[in-house]
Amino acid sequence: MSTLTVTRAVHLPKVGTVLSLLVVAFVVAAALVPGLLVDGSPTAIDLKSTLEAPSWAHPFGTDDAGRDLFTRVVHGARESLGIGLGATALAFVIAIGLGFTAALAGRVVDAAITRVLEVAFAFPALLLALLVIAVRGPSLATSIAAVGIGSAPGYARMIRGQVLAVRQAGFIEAAAALGHGWFTVIRRHLFPNAMRPLVAVATLGVGQSIVWASALSFLGLGVAPPSSEWGALLDAGRLHITTSWWLEILPGVVIVLVAISVTSLGRTLQNRLGGAAR
Amino acid sequence: MTTVDDRPVGRADRVSGTTELLRVENLRVSFGATEVVGGISFTARPGQCLAIVGESGSGKSVTARTLVGLTGPGARVSADRIDLAGADLLHTTERAWRGLRGRQIGFVLQDALVSLDQLRRVGDEVAEPLKLHRWGNRAARAAKAVELLASVGVPEPEVRAQQRPYELSGGLRQRALIASAIALDPPLLIADEPTTALDVTVQAQVLDLLAASKERGTSIILISHDLSVVARLADEVAVMRDGHIVEHGPAGQVLHDPRHDYTRMLLAAIPSEHTRGTRLSGTATTVQRARRQVDRGRPVLEARHLTKVFRGPDKVDRTVVDDVSFELFGGETLGIVGESGSGKTTTARIALAILEATSGEVLLRGEPWSALSTDRRRPLRKQVGVVYQDPLSSFDPRWSVGRIVTDALATGRRPPSSKTEARDRAVRLLEQVGLTGAHLASSPLRLSGGQRQRVAIARALAPEPSVIVCDEPVSALDVSIQAQVLDLLTDLQDELGVSYLFISHDLGVIHHVSDRILVMKDGRVVEHGTATEVFERPRHPYTRQLLTAVPRLGSA
């Protein structure tokens, strides 16, 4: 949930970029039109074939109700991706507000916000998220709120740093020396330049949010099973971990693949756009 | 495999300049397909200094690194011969190189702040070559380090040895770096831009130090971009361009009677007292031109008793600018010269009203300027332009040259009324500064340093200002490019009658461009007068000290 894991990240070779694109394309397709990728229903119970190991018929095996795990994973993409996007969007809305206010509102406000951010940033994100869940009770909306609030401090800190760095830049002074007003300078130079590296960071953030939301579900504190959100699949599989490893490992592989792909794409994007300040 | 004798060459062998210490024949270095050094030959003799001079990209630094076997990964080095004191350096193993570095060859890099390990004590850094070559025990090395620091003129060497590089001033750091390079008294000392980024007075001291080493019989190879620095020390000069030595000979001949056009061009490009009122670039060496008229009526820009106090993080007030007053008249260039920390840039920023003075006032055409509120001042900004040292950082990285210039036009006295007009006027401005309309769509990132500074000048001119504040506008440029930009600035002044407030640390540049000069030291104006007065009849001891320290071609 922290943006630090996000900014420094994967140095995969060029082939990696292509593979990452394929993985992301697959997940997006699964989220938009799952029926295109798999035939059956994710909730079709088949009590004759429960807990079957992976095979050609069931590439990811089946769960304790005989449901095809691959179908469930594909149908879970919508929810997982939705949480990832929603949480990142929420985090950025909070972070942009805090970050810009801290950087531009003067020394006292900055000191106050920065101090809080420093603490919140280093504070275990999962604990912040769990606090939100303890207050609101587990649900899809809570997961989004929890992950969003948990990751906001990291982004806010980064945005503040970015705005301050850009504010120091020579072209800001040059624009002021030309006689442009402060508001014009913010709108035309400060904002776009400060936000530019964040496009990549946001991409990375989606991957991280998916991972964190699934961790919540894994603990039984996120989206609950019958849902086929990826973390919920993991939670459901834990009962059978000693007998049917695929229920636990394979959805995990999917999450890891998506996380690595998105991170690697974000990194590539970051290099293209010119690196973000740490 | 040749083994190299790792005893330093005996004193007796290196007294006179007749025996060769180092012989390099037909040295070639390439990285991939690019040849950086294309077959150069030279020799170095004990007690003599060979200077290798060139602009950036000439291959001079690569040559220096090759002589210590540190050309870098991916480099291909070939030569007919590289001999040091009779031993073959061309076929030396990495292990043998380690025995040579520091013991037979000392190496001094530029800017000791980054060339010394910041996390270690100065004493340990100086003693490191001793330790690596197993000289003495720990206590003996520590004592020797202090002795070495004392020998390069570092005051309180015991204290300094315990400090870390960032706690020392630039000059002391550079001395410590030299002390470390000469710790084992190597017969050959290679100095790669050893005085770049130092103030002139410090620069002179460091050059004296190298000269003393030369007197003692050390052979010095001095790498520099600055011909006038070289003049102080070199016995022989090799001028490099694009990986080749274009001219090579005794220092006196190369510097005063150059044979090659490129050397002539480089020499002509150096601004100094001799070049006032002449062009620095171009083939015609000295073309007298019509001097512009200076309007001695009401000053365009006037500073009255400016003082700026900064409060440091330690809550101690430091007066950075102390009671500075000046007048800048129409069509005039007022030069402000001083070393680092003299307060010249802060003065410029106050004059621009980017920074507020603690007390004092700046007037624009006799009207309040610094005292106005931000909103009231904004419409007047078109009258005052600015050119910075680093043009690239002063451009929004997302913007094209065209957008930068048209944006500045829009803030000017006559904002363009249509897109076509804006474009036409932008093209005209670019042509005025020696660029073309083809540059409109370029990103400044893809321009050369000189071209970027031209764009910056075009932007400053666009609002049609009466004053342009130039803050070290040519300090980051190679001397030939510097010459072109200085010529451009003077041409524009002749044409448009604009006034310059010209800030520089370089006395030659200041002498070349200024009508009148302020000399600043520690925030105060110590001398004030016309260029002739200041340079020919300096009254203040500091000005005299500066003028003696300035490296001059004449001293060779």
Add this chain to the structure above:
Amino acid sequence: MSRLRRIAVKAVTSVVVIVAAASVTFFAQLAVPGDRANTLMNLQTGQDKKWSVDELAPLNERFGFDDPVIVQYLDYVTGLFHGDLGTSYTQKRPVTEVIGGQLLPSLTLTGAALLVAWALALGITLLTVKRGRFLTSLGTTWEALTASLPHYWVGVVLLVVFAVQLRVFPIIGGTSALGTVLPVLTLAIPLAGFLGQVTRDEFEQVLQQPFVTTARTRGMSDLGVRVQHVLRHAILPAITLSGWALGALVSGAVIAENIFGRPGIGQVLVTAVNTRDLPTVSGIVLVVAAIYVVANLLVDLAYAIVDPRLRAA
């Protein structure tokens, strides 16, 4: 003198951090929808209904729910400074007691994981940074992969492979040494990847620095340069990040304890969140905040030892 002042400033900010965390947790408790006493009664009796004012009176009395918010807040904060974290809703005993015994295993776990992560990161980075194409890409790939692995997946894979299939380690290991190995690795592997990346980036940059060239021109070997000059510079960012890393470790510990059935505050926390036992959740958040404060002081200390520039400033 300035050193004393800095320590004083640190101490004050530490208290501010704790109070801020306390405020957040306190208002989080207020933010629970519905009447607190009513929710509490339902929790304790296992029913779901609206209780009458009289029935709730003893609860309101005991927890002080009827006092003005500001009074409750001050009570809560002053209680903290006396070591009182409130009373658990579900267990009806002081939160300090609920957490107390569970703290040590969690600290052992995170501390051990931090050490193992540093050892792994430094070992792998030193061996592979700029050491020819093959070793370098091996190192970067390992770091890139492990840094992106979620803790729970690492834990599950380790559990399945080493406990279920190979039976090298117990499935539920408690706090025994053998049972601690897998949870520690679960936390250490992703962190090692992350610290390794940070250190490698910095190492590569420092290798380009002029002072490294200076050392080489004095006759220093490549290994000497790496160990005596570069390493010290290269670990600085990773040290700074270790304060943050500890936060990530605590998050990971919650998950690892959950997977391996290991006692610790993570277990308590998950149960407490499930039962919406906010005083316990808040208590744990505060304890972790206190650990965070101490850890950051240690990080500052470590940094100052490695980088004397900070001592001078």
